[in-house]
Every structure is written in structure tokens, then in C-alpha cells.
Amino acid sequence: MNQYKSIIFNTARQEYALHLADHSEVARVVTEQKGFYKVMTDTEEGLLCQVTGKMRFRSASRENLPAVGDWVTIRKDEAIIERVLPRKSKFSRKMAGNEAEEQIIAANIDTVFILSSLNDDLNLHRIERYVILCWESGANPVVILTKADVCTDVAERVSEVEAALVGVPVLAISSLDRTGLEALYPYLTPGKTVALTGSSGVGKSTLTNELLQESLQKTKEVRDSDDKGRHTTTHRELFLLDSGAALIDTPGMREIQILQGSEGLSTQFNDVEELARSCRFNDCSHGSEPGCAIRIAIEEGSLSEDRYLHYEKLQREIAYMERRGNKRLESLERKKWKSMSKKRKN
Structure with a gap:
């Protein structure tokens, strides 16, 4: 058994003492598959549970149900999850498709x-989207550039990403020869939780295996045709190191569609918003107005x-999704109370 496990769970019990009943x-939720949740306690590794019917009925959206990483209260003898304990952070995105539905990662x-x-698939705009989601979640982002062993200009690529992500640590590693892994250890201390995210084939499962020092996650070789790894992980799962x-x-x-992200956008593009506040006119559209600090900065090369155009695009996208999200929440709330009213009458 992990030597830190009892300490971690004792700390959780103290933190959530007011939410615990005698029974x-x-x-902690380890993984979820088809409505079942595998949870970890201080004495068991993989107890399979379901949520109560009451919790499922009262959940207006997926956000109200357990997610991987959640602390929950359970009735162990019945294998039932009673409630999701208050979250300190939540990394989520808009689900794929047209609905403004949240998916908690x-x-x-x-x-x-x-x-x-560190290949031709390196996309700064994509990384910026992840960073915005991260800032919005309440967690801290760290960018990990993988497969440094196949890159001939590692320092130059790291500098390029650092310039776009002011204040965000950028690290280059190779899981193949374990280069740079020691830089990750300060984030992996007792009681801390780290989530891995990124596109398919960037090396998440390989890195997981290296940090676990076991081959628990399946991996596949990089395709010769396009220099991309193949997707292997099919569900979210928590491991204790x-x-x-x-x-x-x-x-x-x-x-990577952003459901909510105004705060994350402001954090990631603080330089752009600082410039906008320096414009001569408060309602400056950053077009042809005199005294536009944005246009001056672009012309001077700073x-x-x-x-700036990517910032504007993300700003429009976030505003649109937040408007849609509000309408959807109103609709869900109406449906919920309508359903409850019908049940009372019956």
C-alpha cells in the first residue's frame, strides 16, 4: 500500500468532516464507465459503485454527477455514492457537438x-486553448513538449512557446530516454493531483507509464506516415504514484471548444487587455480610431x-457559448421543475 495513502485520506476526512454522516x-473517483464509478478508499483500490437514484434525478446536468478526481461520500456496504463533495477545481470543456453541454475532464x-x-503538429493556438481552459478551472497550467529525442531545435521551439504563453512553465521531455522528467517531480508531491491532457498520440499514456514505472496504460508506436502517435487511452483514470x-x-x-473562459482569456491575454485599456477611447474597436494602443503595438512590432486576431476570435467564441449556456440552463431548470411537478400530482 502507498505509504502516503492513509495520510491523504485522513486529510480529506478532516476537510470534509461537516459533510459526513455516521454511515x-x-x-475518490478513479474512473467512470457506462454509469458505474470505480472509487478508491484508504483500504480498497477499486470498489465499483453507482449513484443514488435521488442524486441522478436531481442532477440538472452532467456537472452535478461524479467525475474522475471527485471526492465523494459512499455507503460501502451498498456500493452507493451518496454525494459529490465540494470541488476545489474543475477542468472542463464544451462537449463535442452542437449542444452547450459541459464535459468535466x-x-x-x-x-x-x-x-x-515536438513535431510538425505543434500548434500554438491549440495550446492556448488548453491554457485558457486550465486557468478557468482553478488549476495551474504547465506545458510539456514531448518527444524531444526526435526534435533538432528543442531550445528554439521551447522559446517560441514561452513567448506565446507568458508566465506558463514550458518543459521539454523525452519519455523514451527519460530526458527532462526530473523537472516534473516538483509538481508530483504528496497530496497533489496532476491531470494530463492533449491531442491523441502526444505521449500521455507513455508518460503515465514512466511516472508509474509500470506499463498500465497501452501505447502504440508513432506512425511513419504523419509522425503522429496513435490514440490508445479510451477513458479518464486516476492513478496514485x-x-x-x-x-x-x-x-x-x-x-477544444471553450464553454466558459472569460477569466482564463483575461489571464492568458493580459498583455492584449492591458493595451486595450490604454486606448484613447473607451469604446475603441481597434480599427482605424486615432490613439488605438492595439494598432500602435502591432505597427511597432511589440x-x-x-x-491579437486569435484573442478576438476566442473572445467571440466564449461570449457566444456563454449566451447559449445560459439559455440551456434556463431550459434545463424549467424541465426539471415541470417533471417534479408531474410526479407530485401522480
């Missing part, structure tokens, strides 16, 4: 390792036009 036990995380390969840290591996994301 309840604290557990991981809960109660301290750090998100955003993985991207020997260091006492929890690591959450996640499937690769094909779409702000790239590409960065």
Missing part, C-alpha cells in the same frame, strides 16, 4: 500538464497581429 465513508486538480509533440501524488490520464481531445 458515510470518504472515497477532471476534478480537484492542482496542475494540468498540457502535452504537445509512489510519491503520494495522484495522476489523471485522459483520452486525446479532437475538439504585439503580433496573429496573437
Whole structure:
């Protein structure tokens, strides 16, 4: 048994003491599949549970149900999850498709390792989207550039990403020869939780295996045709490392649509918003107005036009999704109370 496990669960019991009933036990969600949740307690590794019918009925959206990383209370003898305990952070995105539905990737995380390969697939705009989601979640982002062993200009690529992500740590590693892995250890200390995210084939499962020092996650070789790894992880899963840290591996994301992100956008593009506040006119559209600090910065070269245009695009997308989200929440609430009213009449 992990030497830190009892300490971690004792800390959780103290933190959530006010939420515990006499028959309840604290557990942490390890994985979810088809409505069942595998949870970890301080004495068991993989107890399979379901939520109560009451919890499922009262859940207006997927957000109200357990997610990987959640601390929950369970009735162990009945294998039932009674409630989701208050989250300190929640890394989520808009689900794929047209609905403004939230998908929680991981809960109660301290750090998100955003993985991207050091090959032709390196995309700064995509990384920025991950960073915004991360800032919005309440966790801290760390960008991990993988497969450094196949890159001939590692330092140059790291500098390029650092310039776009001011204040975000950017690390280059190779899981193949373990280069750079020691830089990850300060984030993997007892009681901390780190989630891995990124596109398919960037090396999340390989890194998980290296940190676990076991081949628990399936991996596949890089395709020769396009220099991309193949997707192997099919569900989110939490692992407890020997260091006492929890690591959450996640499937690769094909779409990174931002459901909510105003705060994350402001954090990531603080330089752009600071410039906007310096414009001569408060309602400056950053077009042809005199005294526009944005246009002056672009002309002088201190702000790239590409960065500003990407900021505008994300700003429009977030505003649109937040409007849609509000309408959807109103609709869900109406349906919920309508259903409850019908049940009372029957």
C-alpha cells in the first residue's frame, strides 16, 4: 500500500468532516464507465459503485454527477455514492457537438500538464486553448513538449512557446530516454493531483507509464506516415504514484471548444487587455480610431497581429457559448421543475 495513502485520506476526512454522516465513508473517483464509478478508499483500490437514484434525478446536468478526481461520500456496504463533495477545481470543456453541454475532464486538480509533440503538429493556438481552459478551472497550467529525442531545435521551439504563453512553465521531455522528467517531480508531491491532457498520440499514456514505472496504460508506436502517435487511452483514470501524488490520464481531445473562459482569456491575454485599456477611447474597436494602443503595438512590432486576431476570435467564441449556456440552463431548470411537478400530482 502507498505509504502516503492513509495520510491523504485522513486529510480529506478532516476537510470534509461537516459533510459526513455516521454511515458515510470518504472515497475518490478513479474512473467512470457506462454509469458505474470505480472509487478508491484508504483500504480498497477499486470498489465499483453507482449513484443514488435521488442524486441522478436531481442532477440538472452532467456537472452535478461524479467525475474522475471527485471526492465523494459512499455507503460501502451498498456500493452507493451518496454525494459529490465540494470541488476545489474543475477542468472542463464544451462537449463535442452542437449542444452547450459541459464535459468535466477532471476534478480537484492542482496542475494540468498540457502535452504537445515536438513535431510538425505543434500548434500554438491549440495550446492556448488548453491554457485558457486550465486557468478557468482553478488549476495551474504547465506545458510539456514531448518527444524531444526526435526534435533538432528543442531550445528554439521551447522559446517560441514561452513567448506565446507568458508566465506558463514550458518543459521539454523525452519519455523514451527519460530526458527532462526530473523537472516534473516538483509538481508530483504528496497530496497533489496532476491531470494530463492533449491531442491523441502526444505521449500521455507513455508518460503515465514512466511516472508509474509500470506499463498500465497501452501505447502504440508513432506512425511513419504523419509522425503522429496513435490514440490508445479510451477513458479518464486516476492513478496514485509512489510519491503520494495522484495522476489523471485522459483520452486525446479532437475538439477544444471553450464553454466558459472569460477569466482564463483575461489571464492568458493580459498583455492584449492591458493595451486595450490604454486606448484613447473607451469604446475603441481597434480599427482605424486615432490613439488605438492595439494598432500602435502591432505597427511597432511589440504585439503580433496573429496573437491579437486569435484573442478576438476566442473572445467571440466564449461570449457566444456563454449566451447559449445560459439559455440551456434556463431550459434545463424549467424541465426539471415541470417533471417534479408531474410526479407530485401522480
